[in-house]
Amino acid sequence: MASAAESIDDLKARIQMVPVDEARSEISEGVRVIDVREQNEWDESHLEGAIHVPQGEVSERIDEIAPDRSERLLVHCRTDGRSARIVDLLGELGYEDAVAVEGGIVAWEGAGYPLVYAKGLTPEQRNRYSRHTLLPEVGVEGQVALLNAKVLLLGAGGLGSPTALYLAAAGIGTIGIVDDDVVDASNLQRQVIHTTDRVGVAKTASAKAAIEALNPDVKVVEHNTRLDASNILELIENYDVIVDGADNFPTRYLLNDATVRLRKPVVSASILGFEGQISTFIPFEGPCYRCLYPTPPPPELAPSCGANGVLGVMAGLMGLLQANEVVKLVIGIGDTLAGRLLLYDSLGTTFTELKVRRDPSCPICGPEAPEIPVEEMGQFPDYELFCGAPAREASPVA
């Protein structure tokens, strides 16, 4: 057995190693090959016919796998560090003809020899998303789920910009963007998906250009329109998760009422000044937006209606927290913010977490809630008060 002091180079000099071309011809003649990498590495790609025994399980399982200690065995890992140690170990256990494959699966793939790849990912995708698939909680399966996911962003503004960029990088297969605004120079302090040379361009088109440049796997669907009660159900129907970065209450309540009806999860954040709020609403499993805020505030307490200052970095943080929620919802890992409201104060760099309960008297998701007519979704008796505009007409999103 290698002593702790023995370098990997000394160890490799001491054991038998074969280059990949020889290994390949031996395998074709029936010599068995053992892959000692971890499960997630195996899942990503492996040699056809290889026996998978993670290095930590070799001493325990090798008897069963190869009872004849004189059998010729090829051992490989990613390059050849782990396989060299295992070959040394097998020597200690009495195996007379175990050899390590020089350069491992990396050299094998580099030589252009065939591999069995995980279902659903192309070679380019395996490389692009390797830092995801290396995480056991994500793996190839999680990445495939991301690639198959359809996420709708309400707004390509302060929240939607960072959310869209990171979701695109993560490989969300379809990203829909609802926004009817055009890029303005004053947006660029925080709306990082847009660029100076795209000032004046529709935000959906600008966002599409940025996303496509970042990741060709992502299909961007532009919804250059205003959300209203007449189009919202159709718009959100085909998406798995909705990300709410709207800049006004009418849109937020309308979205809530429609997503509860269609049982779509919503990751909702809002920003003002140096502070942000975020929660995740999963219809009937957790509270909805109206459980949290049964009534919108009057205009003087709803400064979203006018131009207000916002720290760009804080908007980015909240947008990325939204992206984080989306990724977890899609893969089905971790704990979402369902039932919790997270407040962030960027001046103090403090987070405050509050509990959000389902409201048994909620008019939308409560047990007694009647199904409301479509045209009544998002409505309040005094709705016209919002920003001085009737809700059904003006629900701009940022």
Next chain:
Amino acid sequence: MPSATVKIPPVLRTHTGGEAQVAADGSTVGDVLGSLVDAHPDTRGQLFSEEGELNRYVNVYLNDEDVRVLDGLDTAVDDGDTVVILPAMAGGR
């Protein structure tokens, strides 16, 4: 009498001289908010209706729990508790 820390949301800070948190005494949430209003009278109209009820669009939490699921304004306050005033925010731009 117990003393609580009241966290003031950005939209109300113009009425508290810019303070983000204010110390206020009271043995119930209602009393603590009453002390806040006494010290900063302009907050009254934002927090309470003319009948003295907490406005429906203002959420109040004792520590991390919504007082609506506790005893509302009658919820008992211990020394050192935090009362969070939280209005809905809609900004996304």
